[in-house]
Amino acid sequence: MAPSRHADEGGQLQLMEPDRVDEEEECFESIDKLISQGINAGDVKKLQDAGIYTCNGLMMHTKKSLTGIKGLSEAKVDKICEAAEKLLSQGFMTGSDLLLKRKSVVRITTGSQALDELLGGGIETLCITEAFGEFRSGKTQLAHTLCVSTQLPIHMHGGNGKVAYIDTEGTFRPERIVPIAERFGMDANAVLDNIIYARAYTYEHQYNLLLGLAAKMAEEPFRLLIVDSVIALFRVDFSGRGELAERQQKLAQMLSRLTKIAEEFNVAVYITNQVIADPGGGMFISDPKKPAGGHVLAHAATIRLMLRKGKGEQRVCKIFDAPNLPEGEHVFQVTSGGIMDAKD
Structure with missing residues (x-):
């Protein structure tokens, strides 16, 4: 990841270390994490080729649109969605939790x-x-x-x-x-x-x-x-x-x-x-x-x-x-x- 820049107290733009960026800004699950859930690396690559790079983004697609990706059958899509659901919490939350989010x-x-x-x-x-x-x-x-x-x-x-x-x-x-x-x-x-x-x-x-x-x-x-x-x-x-x-x-x-x-x-x-x-x-x-x-x-x-x-x-x-x-x-x-x- 390329380092981002920020201004110091004098206002001059400075480089921010990548580690600090990760701590502050990692708000999504990478699509690569599906591999640890038993999804084939080749299928993950197909998702990336279709412009899907996070599990959050994956869950924003319908199964119909996912089966339209070349090489992904309905069975594969079902398995991929199940794996993504394990990594994410996509259900209801309380108003207090949403306020915190x-x-x-x-x-x-x-x-x-x-x-x-x-x-x-x-x-x-x-x-x-x-x-x-x-x-x-x-x-x-x-x-x-x-x-x-x-x-x-x-x-x-x-x-x-x-x-x-x-x-x-x-x-x-x-x-x-x-x-x-x-x-x-x-x-x-x-x-x-x-x-x-x-x-x-x-x-x-x-x-x-x-x-x-x-x-x-x-x-x-x-x-x-x-x-x-x-x-x-x-x-x-x-x-x-x-x-x-x-x-x-x-x-x-x-x-x-x-x-x-x-x-x-x-x-x-x-x-x-x-x-x-x-x-x-x-x-x-x-x-x-x-x-x-x-x-x-x-x-x-x-x-x-x-x-x-x-x-x-x-x-x-x-x-x-x-x-x-x-x-x-x-x-x-x-x-x-x-x-x-x-x-x-």
């Missing part, structure tokens, strides 16, 4: 104290956070800031981990990371080395990138996955009402994959979304718009943030939907150093 949730700073307070401490791991809004509302700027703040140590409200960035619109700019890293007192080159980037051109490419990501997350300490934007390629590759049902089904499968990644590896998933005109928005709303993706996307995202433009470089973030946060909104500012508190 949720102490592993990490909240990553957005760079703005006011925005962090609105979000209950920052962007959460173990769930999907969606930000939607018009162009220039700050969605991608927040993504760039999170690329840096995620690499801060926990005591500095960071995630002490690496970042994976899937770009569907071609808006990621590595040179934008440099001034943000300098603002946090971090070495820009080291920060960029801890970001893995992929440009997706079709919805199938986007999904396949997620499948390949499991291998990296099983080996290295990742804490954030960004998909910017989640819907763009689906709107291009599917057209008209005739393909809408298929589009929504494929979108649901990809969002399910994002949810599983968040829970399997304890990472925060930050996705951006576009907006569409809402003719039924009402005559009293001057410019009615709603997030794209329909109910499928609405149910998949745990926390939904609506971003809109304010005065000058100011932007407004409103809690649109969240299971544990009250409704509210805060103003933040986009600067050369990333997202910051708004200045009067």
Whole structure:
């Protein structure tokens, strides 16, 4: 495992020893442990080739999808699932146990104290956070800031981990990371080395990138996955009402994959979304718009943030939907150093 980096008290990025990373971040059972339960090493390799690297991830697949892997019969799949169940506790737990388990949730700073307070401490791991809004509302700027703040140590409200960035619109700019890293007192080159980037051109490419990501997350300490934007390629590759049902089904499968990644590896998933005109928005709303993706996307995202433009470089973030946060909104500012508190 490659060592991860963290900032010391002076803010400079340092290397963290792999042993410490293992102690802090090992939250899943490796698929290799199935061998000790009597599963053939060749069958374990087939699971890895299919993008399954942990027992936790294995239990998130249906037996139907597992039998679709070449070389795995129904009998083998049954045996593999039984072995995985012995290694994991997949049944009910008490509310107290769940509360204890949720102490592993990490909240990553957005760079703005006011925005962090609105979000209950920052962007959460173990769930999907969606930000939607018009162009220039700050969605991608927040993504760039999170690329840096995620690499801060926990005591500095960071995630002490690496970042994976899937770009569907071609808006990621590595040179934008440099001034943000300098603002946090971090070495820009080291920060960029801890970001893995992929440009997706079709919805199938986007999904396949997620499948390949499991291998990296099983080996290295990742804490954030960004998909910017989640819907763009689906709107291009599917057209008209005739393909809408298929589009929504494929979108649901990809969002399910994002949810599983968040829970399997304890990472925060930050996705951006576009907006569409809402003719039924009402005559009293001057410019009615709603997030794209329909109910499928609405149910998949745990926390939904609506971003809109304010005065000058100011932007407004409103809690649109969240299971544990009250409704509210805060103003933040986009600067050369990333997202910051708004200045009067």
